[in-house]
Each structure stands twice: as C-alpha cells, then as structure tokens.
Amino acid sequence: xxxxxxxxxxxxxxxxxxxxxxxxxxxxxxxxxxxxxxxxxxxxxxxxxxxxxxxxxxxxxxxxxxxxxxxxxxxxxxxxxxxxxxxxxxxxxxxxxxxxxxxxxxxxxxxxxxxxxxxxxxxxxxxxxxxxxxxxxxxxxxxxxxxxxxxxxxxxxxxxxxxxxxxxxxxxxxxxxxxxxxxxxxxxxxxxxxxxxxxxxxxxxxxxxxxxxxxxxxxxxxxxxxxxxxxxxxxxxxxxxxxxxxxxx
Amino acid sequence: xxxxxxxxxxxxxxxxxxxxxxxxxxxxxxxxxxxxxxxxxxxxxxxxxxxxxxxxxxxxxxxxxxxxxxxxxxxxxxxxxxxxxxxxxxxxxxxxxxxxxxxxxxxxxxxxxxxxxxxxxxxxxxx
Numbered sequence: 049x050x051x052x053x054x055x056x057x058x059x060x061x062x063x064x065x066x067x068x069x070x071x072x073x074x075x076x077x078x079x080x081x082x083x084x085x086x087x088x089x090x091x092x093x094x095x096x097x098x099x100x101x102x103x104x105x106x107x108x109x110x111x112x113x114x115x116x117x118x119x120x121x122x123x124x125x126x127x128x129x130x131x132x133x134x135x136x137x138x139x140x141x142x143x144x145x146x147x148x149x150x151x152x153x154x155x156x157x158x159x160x161x162x163x164x165x166x167x168x169x170x171x172x173x174x175x176x177x178x179x180x181x182x183x184x185x186x187x188x189x190x191x192x193x194x195x196x197x198x199x200x201x202x203x204x205x206x207x208x209x210x211x212x213x214x215x216x217x218x219x220x221x222x223x224x225x226x227x228x229x230x231x232x233x234x235x236x237x238x239x240x241x242x243x244x245x246x247x248x249x250x251x252x253x254x255x256x257x258x259x260x261x262x263x264x265x266x267x268x269x270x271x272x273x274x275x276x277x278x279x280x281x282x283x284x285x286x287x288x289x290x291x292x293x294x295x296x297x
Numbered sequence: 298x299x300x301x302x303x304x305x306x307x308x309x310x311x312x313x314x315x316x317x318x319x320x321x322x323x324x325x326x327x328x329x330x331x332x333x334x335x336x337x338x339x340x341x342x343x344x345x346x347x348x349x350x351x352x353x354x355x356x357x358x359x360x361x362x363x364x365x366x367x368x369x370x371x372x373x374x375x376x377x378x379x380x381x382x383x384x385x386x387x388x389x390x391x392x393x394x395x396x397x398x399x400x401x402x403x404x405x406x407x408x409x410x411x412x413x414x415x416x417x418x419x420x421x422x423x424x
Contacts, residue, residue, distance in 0.1 A: 063299045119314065146301035154301045192395040211317060214306045258384065259320045274387035281388060 052078040054129055055136035056087055058099070061147050069147060071138070078133055085113050085124040088139065088151075101151035108267055111203030115151055116140040121208035121265045142204055144214035158204055161220045164246045165228030170239025184236040197230035197275055199268040206262035206272050212255055220252040222262035222272030229275040248283040256280075322373075323380045329373035382407040 053075045061069035074095060076087040085103055092099045103113040106125045113124045118138050129137070145153035177184065206222035207213045213221050228247045232240045246252055256276045263273040289295050307313075311321045343354040357363070385407055386400035 061302055063301065066302075068302055069304075143304070144306075146303040148299065148301050189392070189394045192397075193392065211306075211310050211313075214310065257320075257324070259317065260384070260387075261316050263387070264316065271387065274390070277384075277388040278390060 052133075054078040054087065054133050056084075056091065057136055057138045058088070058091070058151070059140040059147075060099075060150050063149060073136075078129060080128075080130050082129050083125055084115075084117055084122075084127045084129065084137060084139065087129060087137075088124065099151075100149045109201060111201035114142055114203040114205045114208070116143055116208065121205035123203060123205070123267050126267060142208035144208055144210070145204070153204075155204065157217070158202075158207065158221070158224075161224045162202070162227065164220065165224050165231075165243055165252075166239055166246075167224075167227040167231055169231060169234065169237050170242060171236075172238045175238065186235050190235040193235075194230045194233035197226045197233065197270055200227055200230070200270045200272075201268055203267065205265045205267065206270075209261040209265040211259060212257060216251075216255050218251045219255045220246060220249075222256075222276065223270075225252055225256075225279060226270050226272035226275035229279055232279075244283070244286070247279055248286070253279045253283065319380070322376060326373040326377035326380075329370045330377050333370050333374065378411065382411075 054077075056074045056076055057071045058074060059069045060066075060072045074091050076090055079086070082090075083106075085106065088099065088101060089103075092101075101113070101115070103125065104110040105112070108123055108126045111123070114121060115124050116122075116139070117124060117127050118132065119140075121142055124139070139151065141147050141151045141153045145155065145158075148154050200223050202223060204223065210219075210222055212219050225247055228243045231237045232243060232247075248254075253276050256273075258273060258277060260273045263271045266272065311317045340351075340354055343350045358367075383404050386403040389403055391398040391403060
C-alpha cells in the first residue's frame with residue numbers, strides 16, 4: 049500500500065516560454081485519505097517547486113482550489129484520489145478562463161461581473177435606520193427566501209461548467225446573478241431596481257440557455273440555474289406589469 | 298512579460314459531456330415539436346374543408362415514411378416534455394413559511410395535469 053502510486057497529468061503553462069499549454073505527467077504516492085490538492089501539494093514540495101496553483105483553506109470554504117478534474121470543475125480539496133485510482137487523473141485550470149500560469153486562471157472578468165450586480169445591501173437615500181434604532185429584523189421565512197443563494201463561495205466552478213461563458217465572454221454568469229438575486233430577495237434591501245439594469249439585460253439572464261450544469265457542479269448547493277430562471281420569471285412579470293395603464297410611470 | 302493564454306472554444310463543445318449532449322437534444326426537440334404543431338394546423342385546415350379533404354390527409358399520413366417520422370416526433374416530444382417538466386421546480390419555487398414545497402410535488406403536478414388533459418382529450422375524441 050505505501051508504495052502504490054497514482055498518475056497526475058497536469059496542464060502546465062509558462063507564459064515566458066510557452067506558446068500554449070501542454071500536459072506534464074507526475075507519479076505521486078497514493079494514499080486513500082489524500083485529496084487531489086494533497087497530491088498537487090506533494091508535487092510542489094518534492095518534484096517541481098514552480099508548479100503554480102491557488103489554494104488556501106483545504107476544507108471547501110475559501111473557494112480557491114477549483115480546477116478541472118478529469119474534465120469536470122471540482123474543488124480539489126474535496127475530491128479524493130480513491131475516486132479515480134488506479135486510473136490517472138487529469139488536472140487542468142478552470143475551463144473558459146484565460147490561463148495566467150499552470151493551474152492559475154485570470155479572474156479579473158469574474159470580479160468585474162460580480163461587482164456589476166452590486167452584491168451588497170442597498171438602502172434608499174435617507175431610509176437608512178439610525179444606529180440607535182437597532183438592527184433590521186428579519187423573520188426565518190424571509191431569511192429562507194435567499195439563504196441558499198447566500199452560500200456562494202465565489203469558487204467559479206459554475207462558470208467553468210457553463211458553455212455560455214465560453215461562447216459569450218460578456219455573459220455575467222451564474223454566480224454573479226445568483227448573488228444579485230440573494231440581495232434582491234433580502235427583506236432589508238431596496239436595490240433591486242439598480243441591479244435589474246444588469247441582471248435583466250441581454251448579457252445576464254437572457255443569455256442563459258438553461259444548460260443547468262452550473263447547479264450540478266456547485267459545491268454549496270446554491271442552484272444558480274434556479275436563481276437565473278426565477279429572475280427571468282420576475283423580469284417577465286415586471287415587463288407585463290409595466291404595460292398596464294395604471295402602473296405606467 | 299505575462300501573456301495569459303485563452304483556450305479556444307472548440308466547435309464541438311456540445312459533445313464534451315453527456316449533460317451538454319442532453320441539453321442539445323432538448324433544444325433540438327423544440328424543432329420537432331414546432332413541426333408537429335404545423336402539421337396539426339394543416340390537419341385543422343383540412344378538417345375545415347370537409348370530410349373528403351380530412352380523409353385524404355389521414356390516408357396520406359399512413360405512408361410508412363410518415364409513420365417513422367411520427368415515431369421520431371413522439372420520441373422528441375416526450376424528451377421535450379419530460380426534461381422541461383423536471384426543470385419546473387428550479388423555475389417555480391413555492392414556499393410555505395420557511396419550508397419549500399418539495400421538488401417532486403412541483404414537477405409531479407405537471408405530469409398529473411398532462412395526464413388529466415390527455416384523458417379529457419381521449420374522452421372527447423372517443424365521443
């Protein structure tokens with residue numbers, strides 16, 4: 049058992065020298081209780097210190113170590129080697145993102161998209177409660193209406209599962225829209241109208257063709273596909289409501 | 298100087314995994330459903346032109362090529378209905394207080410409604 053090995057095929061890219069990425073094979077000791085991230089850490093420590101990748105918490109909370117494992121976006125801290133052993137494991141950077149180096153992707157576009165939906169509580173001008181009046185109370189039912197969407201850890205697995213993000217670079221994407229919906233649903237928030245400019249646009253919900261894989265790969269059960277379809281229903285109701293003579297502004 | 302590499306989107310991206318393939322089949326099923334709707338409209342128009350025209354239309358559908366075509370249409374119509382019925386809980390979230398009405402009930406109501414409408418139509422056609 050201690051001498052058993054497993055093969056990792058890792059996509060490498062050195063921007064200084066490489067025209068395009070290529071796979072490098074590593075033999076790694078196989079331990080039943082190791083996750084893919086443990087194997088990658090072992091390579092960095094014992095074989096090649098230049099191997100570059102993101103990771104932090106090792107417990108599925110920080111959302112840093114998302115990679116393509118045998119073609120599927122996964123948190124590498126949550127995928128055990130025994131799922132694949134004795135077959136080799138192919139590790140690549142998250143799909144549909146530009147590759148910065150080895151397994152590190154450029155996530156600037158995601159950060160911009162995330163900010164564009166204003167994922168924070170917005171109160172109307174002058175309607176903020178003074179501190180001495182205490183907190184905004186919320187019932188358990190009001191909390192339940194958005195709690196699922198608030199579990200997002202920004203790991204971007206949903207983007208790597210969505211072919212629309214690969215086809216349409218402007219697509220705001222699953223996580224950002226789900227987070228926008230998280231705040232829209234919050235009873236303390238008054239910013240829905242501001243967010244709708246982005247969320248109800250062609251580049252957001254109307255670009256989604258409901259492949260549904262974003263929800264399948266989400267490690268936190270956020271269900272971004274559901275959030276997007278629900279936003280489509282709400283936006284459609286908004287549009288029909290705006291046609292009624294007594295609702296016209 | 299860092300130059301990020303942007304992997305090209307392969308033309309056959311839809312063949313990457315079974316989920317993408319099923320998605321494409323679901324999208325394609327709309328074409329067959331639309332074709333059958335057109336055929337149904339043609340049939341209604343023939344019915345409007347009298348019994349002889351209606352009989353001619355029905356006889357023409359007995360051609361084996363049409364029979365095979367209708368089996369394919371039925372398969373796509375079933376795929377279309379089942380996939381969309383099963384997706385309704387994602388679109389329609391019904392809450393009772395803190396609890397969410399289980400997905401199986403939301404999706405199941407579609408099947409019950411479909412069965413009820415089918416039985417009603419069967420009853421009308423049987424006269």
